[in-house]
Amino acid sequence: MTALLKLRSVWHFSLFNKQPYEEIRSYFGESVTLYFQFLGFYTAFLTLPMMLGFFQWFVAPDSVAFFCIINIIGAAIFLEVWQRKCTELAFIWGTISMASSLDDPRPNFIGVMGKDVVTERLQPQSPRWKTNVKMYCVSFPLVFLCMIGGFIVMLASFWIEDLLKSYPDLPWFIYYVPSSVYAAMIYVMNMFYRQLANFLTEWENHRTQSQFDRHRVTKLVPFEFVNNFMSLFYIAFIYQDMDMLKYQLATLLIILQFINNIQEAVLPVVIQYYKKKKADAIRESPPLLSECLLDVEELDPHDPQVIQAEEECRMEPYEDPYDDYLELFVQFGYVFLFSSISPMAAFWAVLNNIFEIWTDSFKLCYLHQRPMARRVKDTGAWQRAFQTLCTISIMTNCALFALSPALKSMAPAMSPVEWVLLFVGIEHLLLFIKQILHFAIPDKPDWVRIALAKIGYQSTKALKKQRLENRRLRKISEFLPNKESLKID
Numbered sequence: 001m002t003a004l005l006k007l008r009s010v011w012h013f014s015l016f017n018k019q020p021y022e023e024i025r026s027y028f029g030e031s032v033t034l035y036f037q038f039l040g041f042y043t044a045f046l047t048l049p050m051m052l053g054f055f056q057w058f059v060a061p062d063s064v065a066f067f068c069i070i071n072i073i074g075a076a077i078f079l080e081v082w083q084r085k086c087t088e089l090a091f092i093w094g095t096i097s098m099a100s101s102l103d104d105p106r107p108n109f110i111g112v113m114g115k116d117v118v119t120e121r122l123q124p125q126s127p128r129w130k131t132n133v134k135m136y137c138v139s140f141p142l143v144f145l146c147m148i149g150g151f152i153v154m155l156a157s158f159w160i161e162d163l164l165k166s167y168p169d170l171p172w173f174i175y176y177v178p179s180s181v182y183a184a185m186i187y188v189m190n191m192f193y194r195q196l197a198n199f200l201t202e203w204e205n206h207r208t209q210s211q212f213d214r215h216r217v218t219k220l221v222p223f224e225f226v227n228n229f230m231s232l233f234y235i236a237f238i239y240q241d242m243d244m245l246k247y248q249l250a251t252l253l254i255i256l257q258f259i260n261n262i263q264e265a266v267l268p269v270v271i272q273y274y275k276k277k278k279a280d281a282i283r284e285s286p287p288l289l290s291e292c293l294l295d296v297e298e299l300d301p302h303d304p305q306v307i308q309a310e311e312e313c314r315m316e317p318y319e320d321p322y323d324d325y326l327e328l329f330v331q332f333g334y335v336f337l338f339s340s341i342s343p344m345a346a347f348w349a350v351l352n353n354i355f356e357i358w359t360d361s362f363k364l365c366y367l368h369q370r371p372m373a374r375r376v377k378d379t380g381a382w383q384r385a386f387q388t389l390c391t392i393s394i395m396t397n398c399a400l401f402a403l404s405p406a407l408k409s410m411a412p413a414m415s416p417v418e419w420v421l422l423f424v425g426i427e428h429l430l431l432f433i434k435q436i437l438h439f440a441i442p443d444k445p446d447w448v449r450i451a452l453a454k455i456g457y458q459s460t461k462a463l464k465k466q467r468l469e470n471r472r473l474r475k476i477s478e479f480l481p482n483k484e485s486l487k488i489d
Contacts, residue, residue: 006023043353071336075393096377231252240403318364327356
């Protein structure tokens with residue numbers, strides 16, 4: 001409890017990379033600490049596109065393409081540098097040599113006990129083909145159906161909005177209702193699908209936690225992409241209405257972030273209040289078994305330890321930072337997928353993340369039970385999800401440039417085919433630059449690489465020394481007289 005009180009006192013007003021990471025790691029473990037490292041690192045990076053957005057908005061409004069390209073390249077650099085940062089942290093924390101194939105089975109893994117071929121220990125075993133059948137025959141079709149459902153809800157929202165526009169005499173705020181309701185529907189569908197993804201991944205019976213996390217992310221990312229971004233793609237490339245796209249993007253970004261913060265910081269407080277109220281009512285009611293209990297010592301309800309235990313029992317469990325990564329993934333898409341349309345999206349993201357640091361620390365320290373510490377070496381499947389989103393951002397923004405009338409007016413002599421080919425070439429060039437950055441920025445810093453090489457050299461040297469010592473002892477044992485020959489008849 002003393003460690004938690006100390007952590008509370010120094011954490012809530014920390015911004016960006018000034019958070020007490022070592023104290024967080026000693027209390028919550030590496031998994032939670034890595035999330036807050038990522039949140040601080042990502043928020044600090046967002047200040048660059050935020051300042052560029054301010055400059056472009058107020059000083060150089062005609063230079064959208066230039067600043068958009070800088071944003072995209074900056075996002076690619078950020079992801080590569082973050083992977084490098086993960087390696088540094090993993091080395092410092094001693095998790096860099098973790099191998100997912102050697103992980104212990106999850107507590108919820110169901111199987112028949114048998115000897116593991118690698119560790120030769122008794123562990124639950126289950127054929128991999130059963131998991132694959134569940135994934136390909138049940139889970140993936142359900143994911144596809146949910147994606148279609150999200151697309152249908154999007155079309156219904158646009159249909160209602162077009163229907164309302166046919167009645168010009170309605171109050172002005174009525175026309176904004178469909179977009180606001182659709183943003184709330186996105187949140188509701190996200191909550192439902194997250195529960196479904198957790199259920200399906202658990203039902204598939206993956207052996208290790210890393211496999212479970214990877215397949216859960218694989219299910220969730222496609223649906224979240226359709227549910228959160230498909231309406232923006234539809235407006236951009238079907239309607240080709242850039243003003244409507246700006247409004248829809250701002251509505252989704254602001255409303256969804258507001259709902260998420262309310263759900264994280266306010267809703268648990270309300271739930272905890274009603275749980276306490278219910279517990280107090282039960283305590284004040286006459287006990288039903290009072291006549292049957294003899295010589296049972298009652299706990300003092302005013303004892304600080306009893307009060308603390310009751311408060312912790314009423315708290316909601318905190319499994320892992322999975323949902324928190326998902327929020328940042330969606331936000332990353334809103335900021336970079338359409339950065340050529342809304343340069344100020346990074347500003348709203350920075351404001352949200354500053355508040356997010358406070359709300360996430362608050363919910364961990366006050367509203368949730370202490371999670372089981374879990375050792376990790378990187379963000380795993382989330383790194384690949386962010387990389388994929390960055391690649392799609394390059395394609396999306398180049399396509400938006402090709403549709404821009406302002407840019408088209410700068411080259412009136414070009415035919416439509418030449419114009420499209422120009423931006424296809426720019427897109428391929430940016431993808432090539434992204435790939436160059438991937439190889440130019442090594443995942444391991446020099447000092448980590450040198451330290452690992454030294455550790456490997458010392459291990460090899462110690463192993464050789466041990467082998468030489470064993471060989472010397474065997475030779476000595478060969479020259480020793482046999483015990484049988486020393487016996488006296």
